Amino acid sequence: MKVIITGGAGFLGQRLAAALLQEQTLPFNELVLADIQQPQSPIDDPRVRCVALDLTEAGAANRLITSDCGVLFHLAAIVSSHAESDFDLGMRVNFDATQQLLEAARHNAPAMKFIFTSSLAVFGGALPAVVTDQCAVQPQSSYGAQKAMSELLINDYARKGYVDGRVLRLPTISVRPGKPNKAASSFASGIIREPLQGETSVCPVSPELALWVSSPSTVVRNFIHAATLPAQQFGQSRVVNLPGISVTVAEMLAALRAVGGEEVHARVSFAPDESINRIVASWPGKFDIQRALGLGFNVDHDFEQIIHAFIRDDMQQAGN
Amino acid sequence: MKVIITGGAGFLGQRLAAALLQEQTLPFNELVLADIQQPQSPIDDPRVRCVALDLTEAGAANRLITSDCGVLFHLAAIVSSHAESDFDLGMRVNFDATQQLLEAARHNAPAMKFIFTSSLAVFGGALPAVVTDQCAVQPQSSYGAQKAMSELLINDYARKGYVDGRVLRLPTISVRPGKPNKAASSFASGIIREPLQGETSVCPVSPELALWVSSPSTVVRNFIHAATLPAQQFGQSRVVNLPGISVTVAEMLAALRAVGGEEVHARVSFAPDESINRIVASWPGKFDIQRALGLGFNVDHDFEQIIHAFIRDDMQQAGN
Numbered sequence: 001m002k003v004i005i006t007g008g009a010g011f012l013g014q015r016l017a018a019a020l021l022q023e024q025t026l027p028f029n030e031l032v033l034a035d036i037q038q039p040q041s042p043i044d045d046p047r048v049r050c051v052a053l054d055l056t057e058a059g060a061a062n063r064l065i066t067s068d069c070g071v072l073f074h075l076a077a078i079v080s081s082h083a084e085s086d087f088d089l090g091m092r093v094n095f096d097a098t099q100q101l102l103e104a105a106r107h108n109a110p111a112m113k114f115i116f117t118s119s120l121a122v123f124g125g126a127l128p129a130v131v132t133d134q135c136a137v138q139p140q141s142s143y144g145a146q147k148a149m150s151e152l153l154i155n156d157y158a159r160k161g162y163v164d165g166r167v168l169r170l171p172t173i174s175v176r177p178g179k180p181n182k183a184a185s186s187f188a189s190g191i192i193r194e195p196l197q198g199e200t201s202v203c204p205v206s207p208e209l210a211l212w213v214s215s216p217s218t219v220v221r222n223f224i225h226a227a228t229l230p231a232q233q234f235g236q237s238r239v240v241n242l243p244g245i246s247v248t249v250a251e252m253l254a255a256l257r258a259v260g261g262e263e264v265h266a267r268v269s270f271a272p273d274e275s276i277n278r279i280v281a282s283w284p285g286k287f288d289i290q291r292a293l294g295l296g297f298n299v300d301h302d303f304e305q306i307i308h309a310f311i312r313d314d315m316q317q318a319g320n
Numbered sequence: 321m322k323v324i325i326t327g328g329a330g331f332l333g334q335r336l337a338a339a340l341l342q343e344q345t346l347p348f349n350e351l352v353l354a355d356i357q358q359p360q361s362p363i364d365d366p367r368v369r370c371v372a373l374d375l376t377e378a379g380a381a382n383r384l385i386t387s388d389c390g391v392l393f394h395l396a397a398i399v400s401s402h403a404e405s406d407f408d409l410g411m412r413v414n415f416d417a418t419q420q421l422l423e424a425a426r427h428n429a430p431a432m433k434f435i436f437t438s439s440l441a442v443f444g445g446a447l448p449a450v451v452t453d454q455c456a457v458q459p460q461s462s463y464g465a466q467k468a469m470s471e472l473l474i475n476d477y478a479r480k481g482y483v484d485g486r487v488l489r490l491p492t493i494s495v496r497p498g499k500p501n502k503a504a505s506s507f508a509s510g511i512i513r514e515p516l517q518g519e520t521s522v523c524p525v526s527p528e529l530a531l532w533v534s535s536p537s538t539v540v541r542n543f544i545h546a547a548t549l550p551a552q553q554f555g556q557s558r559v560v561n562l563p564g565i566s567v568t569v570a571e572m573l574a575a576l577r578a579v580g581g582e583e584v585h586a587r588v589s590f591a592p593d594e595s596i597n598r599i600v601a602s603w604p605g606k607f608d609i610q611r612a613l614g615l616g617f618n619v620d621h622d623f624e625q626i627i628h629a630f631i632r633d634d635m636q637q638a639g640n
Contacts, residue, residue: 136456149469155465
């Protein structure tokens with residue numbers, strides 16, 4: 001059985017690959033990391049094959065998904081601010097490529113588990129204090145619209161029996177290691193990561209803004225869990241709002257001070273950026289996670305624990 | 321200013337064309353009726369141009385939407401049972417063609433009002449007794465999924481300023497004149513139309529099933545109203561659940577008896593059809609129409625009045 005990760009060169013793709021290679025939860029004999037830039041395997045393992053592939057090219061999805069494919073983790077995407085500034089690229093990657101992967105799965109490997117990473121960015125507009133599964137999506141970004149359209153398509157492919165689709169709406173991931181990216185939520189990692197590494201960081205949103213966040217390791221555990229759940233447990237919708245914790249920016253920074261001290265905390269300043277704020281402030285700050293927990297998905301304990309995990313797993317690994 | 325109707329050979333397209341030509345509500349100097357089969361104008365008028373056009377063909381949308389186009393009524397669609405039995409055709413017509421029209425509008429006539437006919441079929445799954453604007457869509461048919469995806473795309477095009485999109489979620493239309501079609505809701509007209517015309521009709525769903533219906537003339541008035549509303553009145557969503565009335569099949573048949581008598585009523589029999597019932601029973605039977613009424617959309621009075629209008633407008637016109 002073959003497992004494929006698109007966006008395999010990305011941060012979450014690499015984390016997921018490492019977890020799949022180290023754990024026995026999801027048995028496989030081949031792990032394909034696909035990305036537009038040549039991926040590297042995070043661990044030297046004969047089961048891994050790395051391919052450079054532009055999923056928007058005609059035939060790419062068909063070459064990738066062969067009949068022996070058991071699970072696809074479709075992580076490849078154009079992130080939120082980038083999809084907002086380049087609408088056409090966002091459509092091609094976030095929607096068209098997803099559609100082509102679904103078509104390839106339908107014709108080549110219909111029993112395949114198609115795990116799709118959606119996002120809380122499908123929500124927006126007037127929202128209740130706590131978002132439930134019954135809450136209408138109303139994306140205020142092209143990224144959110146493209147993800148929401150993909151969700152509908154995957155649900156319909158699953159309903160028709162064309163593919164065993166599962167859609168995970170990811171919280172904002174914090175703390176991401178590495179460099180800032182074009183996600184509107186990039187600051188949610190930057191305001192923790194940079195100060196801990198001795199650098200300053202500018203927060204573009206208000207300290208009162210509530211974010212719905214998950215640590216990278218919890219999200220990776222939830223990816224693997226989604227691939228092992230029996231299909232019938234999902235009921236009438238294959239879409240799950242993944243568990244997160246609700247924290248304001250001020251609470252995140254208080255946790256940073258508690259863990260790293262006053263000097264670290266003082267490296268963060270505020271300078272409102274309306275183009276980022278408009279996107280991020282449209283996202284919900286809290287969800288009802290009863291269904292996700294009932295399905296066995298994991299949740300972080302608190303934000304201090306998330307910071308400690310970042311220091312342990314990412315900073316020490318990077319030699320900081 | 322040019323007005324275009326796709327699906328212009330269809331029943332609603334013809335009604336809309338006649339209303340636009342007879343009324344002064346929406347001034348124009350050219351009315352284009354486009355359909356895959358050559359349309360005819362319902363009224364002899366020098367402003368009308370009829371074109372046979374397959375919207376799924378490359379370049380078709382670009383030829384249709386020129387810079388002088390002020391309003392597009394995009395009515396062309398593959399109906400529900402047909403889209404369910406031919407998924408690929410449904411995707412091409414209901415989604416891909418809509419996307420190509422949006423792209424043509426964005427590049428050729430971005431100020432154009434893009435009126436899209438969606439449907440209550442976007443809803444399904446666990447629903448509250450009364451569906452509100454905040455209620456999540458969960459289509460249980462490919463038709464519903466394709467409409468819901470188009471809605472998201474139109475909202476995003478409107479948000480980006482690429483086109484002035486307006487989405488109308490139509491109730492089930494009853495009473496349609498003419499012949500049964502491949503819509504799962506075809507019976508909702510057939511159980512009234514056929515008995516009044518001396519024919520028998522078989523109802524495939526339970527008498528207890530509640531339907532959300534609108535008369536053709538009310539829907540046509542609402543199409544025109546949607547094209548005259550200022551954009552800012554829509555607020556954060558361009559999607560409107562059009563007003564309808566909630567009636568059970570039993571209530572529809574009681575109205576038929578009240579209007580047509582016992583002999584007419586006795587021409588309806590029941591024979592459950594699970595493939596139709598599964599689709600129709602997934603649709604909501606009642607909506608909160610406060611927002612639509614606030615925007616000035618119209619609503620029918622009751623189902624007896626709808627039957628009387630059908631007898632007056634359609635049966636006498638057809639010489640019955």
